[in-house]
Amino acid sequence: MKKDLTFSDFLLQFLSTEEWRRPKVLLNNLIGRRTVSNLFWGAQYGLLPFFNLFSKLSADDFELALKRLHKRGLIESQQDGKVLLTKTGKQEQKSVIDYISQFHFRGIGLHTNLNNIQQCLNLVIQITSEFSYQNNRYYPLQYSGQTMARAKQWFVKNKSIELPRKLHAELTDFLLTIPADEANAFTNSMIGHDDFGLTDQQIETALNVTPFNWKLRSLSLVAAFVKWASADSDTHFLCQQIVSPWLTTSALSTSSALSYQLYLKNTNLQAVANCRRVKLNTIKEHLLEAAILTPSFPFQLILPNKFSSDLETYLGARTINQWQFDEVSKLDSQFSFFEFRLLQIERGHIQYAN
Amino acid sequence: MQIDDKQLYKILQSKFGFSEFKPGQLDIIHRLCLKENVLAVLPTGTGKSLVYQLLGYLLRQPILVISPLISLIDDQVARLNRLGEKHVIGLTSKLDHNQRQFALNHLQDYRFIYLSPEMANQPEVLNALRRLTFGLFVIDEAHCLSQWGPDFRPDYLKLKDLRKQLGTPTTLMLTATATEAVRQDIIQKMALASDQVEQVVYSVDRPNIYLEVEHCQTSAEKKEKLIKLLQTLGGSGIVYFSSKKIANQMTELIGQQSGRSVAAYHADIDLQDRYRIQQQFMQGKLDVICATSAFGMGIDKNNIRFVIHYHMPGNLEDYLQEIGRAGRDQQESIAILLYTAGDEYIPSTLNMASFPSATNVQTFFMKPESRASFEPDQKQLLDYYRNQNKSAQEVSKIFENRQLAKQTNLMKMLAFVNENGCLRQNLLAHFDEEEPKHDEQCCGIDCALDAISTLHLDTKDIPGGKIAYGSSLIPWQTRLNQLFSQKN
Structure with missing residues (x-):
């Protein structure tokens, strides 16, 4: 158990000894910035399972974490900011990956923001706890208006003498x-009647772990709660109701999901663009997002069945990250960037679960 | 409006659970009932909010409260909720679109409406506000109106127009600390004449707080002294730091070396942890809070026995506000300021950094594309002056003067730290108050441990129920039973 795990250590798993990688991709995936380029490279670096888990991470703190890795000789950097794992870094990476592998986030950040669910759960527990002691004069936790409203709706809907017991x-x-x-x-941090739980720092001290170790564990606990609560069951409808308003069924953004569904119906990109009254390029971006995030994406509907032998030779001789669009267009001038990226996605290995 | 004191006491008891008013409260309420505008200077902890909240139950019209920070608004709303009041809304950026629309469409149903001055300037909000007739227009932290005060906020300057647009309702301006110059400035900035405002000014002095300055040769000595003080002092208290990093480091050190239960509290601590810390502190489960100035919002603990400044504040107003957290129960308490030569450089550097340089102002005005790259606070400030049609030179001059004013305030703070005579006299002179009578309960220099003993502030309370440093976790079954009032 890596009780001393830091955020710097955590970043090691996304780096490689063979390939210079762009730190910006790490930061943007961890804070949940949903652009096609970011998702594509995030998928290559193994970041998708951890997408959007650290939405409040600042660029300064991220920079600091990289500097620490550099100082420890675990990474080296290029002038353009790209980083490479050193041999020492590789050794350290193994123990980090072993430790992290016990946490299963499975890209939950593509469907929700765990922080919102954690806050809603905190508030629902506080309200129910106070209700169980028949107290309606207390300081409610102060969260965003949406969180406050959803917790209130949940309580109004489920209020009964049996609620605390259930x-x-x-x-x-x-x-x-x-x-x-x-x-x-998990339970020691909960807030209730006359009982305000322990702070993160108090829990870290009790468990004798670093702040980041507890952060990761607490995120993993919320992720486990979400997975359990959202599973089909008629035995835990109260918890299901806490979680479900915050979850999207699709990993895609609402707009991309809509474009993708329309495309599946009529398989004509221009028709989808007309129907949605957006540019054709926007629809292509939506479909690329769908290709990255949907395991069953129908690549064969868009990509050509066969490529010229020169092109096939070029593609086969390199990993997808080494493909250069400029080179590919020289070999086949009809090949668009949209198709190029799709092919990279189809032939690349995308890790959805950790 | 004819009022009966009996009725006031009845509301005081039924809504707030008190049987007596604190000094100043009843006087101000009487004046407001007669529709007099009031500028009230009441020291921290004397129940300023109760004045207008009680009127909310007396008048059959909504009360509009302008407050400078979302955290302050949240805190007031939560307090009213706790008192059982449901008809209260904080119109802040935290509301999502639907909630905001709902609130604006039902504004007439609220008894208390809190909002920030920025929000009041939005046309949609302004239109909704204009449809109502307010019983009272309250400006909380009114010293933000004054350019002479340390917390000047340009958006507050638009409040005079807002008041006019709302039909000039009776106005209550509240602050805890304001010198004569600041009070005059507040009245002027609200476009009121002196004879249109009743000033109710209570002494900022808190005689039950013993003032103490301890001079240390080195920062190591300061650290040692702090630990020694915390080992000696009984009861609970706050230690103020100017940096989050040092507050964190010292929290760990205090936890390990002083045997006190302690937590850090500052802007980096997330919302629910701030809540937990506040509540644990209020309940006496935490002895010591290591805070930056973000702390204080929302803490209403009566029996804080000591406030220690590990770093000096930038002005006497902040100092007074922060030490004012101690001894609200009127019992003997102590405020200790630890000083090492050179400590003043921290607030001085902060002052320098708080305003854009002349070059940056020039860039902001000349190159619109640069504006997005400015810090939000600075951008807001610069936008404000730009909208006032000020030139870059004029704005730079304004900032230069403000910076100078801040440095002057810092020098006064430093003069307090280096005072050889009576500290209280020095402090009160700044607020144009009469010279107090100095006695052994008043203040001291470099004799904190003796003072603690003389004042009997070293009485240790029973340690039971404290969250000890590194205590273990409660089994989850027990936790759930506690939370939901279930028997095993």
Whole structure:
């Protein structure tokens, strides 16, 4: 168990000894910036499982973490900012990957912001706890208007004398699915009547771990809760209702999902653009997002069945990250950047789960 | 409006749970009932908010409260919620589109409407506000109106127009600290004549807080002294730092070396942890809070026995505000300022950095494309002056003067730190107050440990129930039972 895990250590898993990588891609994926280029490179670097888990990460803190890796001799940098893992870095990376592999985020950040769910859960527990002690004069936790409104709606809908007992039972069911130490940490941060829980720092001290170690564990606990609560079940409808308003079924943005559905119906890009009254290029961007994030994307509908032998030779001799569009267009002038990127996505390995 | 004091006491008891008014409250309420505009200077902890909140129950018209920070608005809304008041809204950027629309469409249903001056300038909000007739127009932290004060906010200058557009409702301007010059400036900035405003000014002095300055030769000595003080002092208290990083480091050191339960509290601590820390502190489960000036918002703990400044504040107003957290129960308390030569460079550097340089002002005015790259606070400030049709030179001059004023305030703070005579006299002179009578309960220099002993502030309370440094976690089954009032 890496009790001393830092954010710098965590970044090592996304770096390589063979390929210079762009730090900006790491930062943008971790904070959940959804652009095609970012998602594409994020997929190549193994970032998608962790997409949007650290939405509040600042560029300064990220820079500082890289500087620390540099200082420890774990990475080297180019003038353009790209970084490469050193041999020492590679050794360190292995133990980090071993440790991180116990956390399963599975790209949940593509469907939600875990922070919002954590806050909504905190508020719902506080409201129910105060209600169980028949107290309606207390300081509610102050979150965004949307969080406050959803927690209130949940309470109004479920308010009954039985509510505290039922929520207690559902949370017990969940906590039995995780190790007792994790369940203790999860519940010790909860806020309720006359009982304000422990702060992050107090929990870190109790567990004797670094702030980042606890951050990752607490995110993983919320992710586990979301997975459990959103699974089809008629035994935990209260928790399901806390989670479901925050989750999208598709990993795509709403607009991309709409374009993709329309495309699947009529398979004509221009028709989709007309229908949605947006530029053709926008639809192409939406489909690229769909190609990256949808395992069953129908590449064969867009890409040519066969390529010239020169092109096939060029593509086969390199990894997809080494393909250069300029070179490819020389070999086949009909080949568009849209098709080029699609082909990279089709032939590349995309890791959806960690 | 004819009012009966009996009725006021009845509301005081039923809505707020008090049987007596604090000094100044009743006087101000009487004046407001007679529709007099009031500028009230009441020291921290004397119940300024209660004045207008009580009127909210007396008048059958909504109360509009302008407050400078979202955190302050949230705090007031949460407090009113806790008192059982549902008809209260904080119109802030935290509301999403639907909630905002709902609130604006139902504004007449709220008893208390809080909003920031920036929000009041939005046409949609202004239109909704104009449809109502307000019982009272309240400007909280009114010293933000004064360019002579340390917390000047340009957006506050538009409040005079807002007041006019709302039909000049009776106005209450509230502040905890304002010199004579600042008070005059506030009245002028609200476009009111002196005879249109009743000034209710109470002494800023808090005689139950013993003032102490400790001079240390080195920062190591300061660190040692802080630990020694915390080992000696009983009860709970706040230690103020000027940097989040040092607040964090010292929290760890205090936890390990002083045996006190302690937590850091500043802008980097997330919302729910701030809430937990506030509540743990209020309940006496935490002894010491290591805070930056972000702290203070929302803390209403009566029995804080000590406030220690590890770094000096930038002006006497902030100092007074921060030490004012101590001894609200009127019991003996102590404020200790630890000083090492050179400490003044921190606030001085902060002052320098708080305004854009003349070159940056020039760039902002001449090159519109550069504006997006400015820090949001600076951009807001520069936009304000640009919209006032000021030239780059004029704005630079304004900033130069403001910076000078801040440096002057810092020098006064430094003069307090280096005072050889009576500290309280030095402090009160700044607020144009009469010379107090100095006695052994008043103040001291470099004798904090003796003072603690003389004032009996070294009485240790029973340690039970504290969150000890590194205490272990409670089993989850027990936690759930506690949370939901379930028996095992």
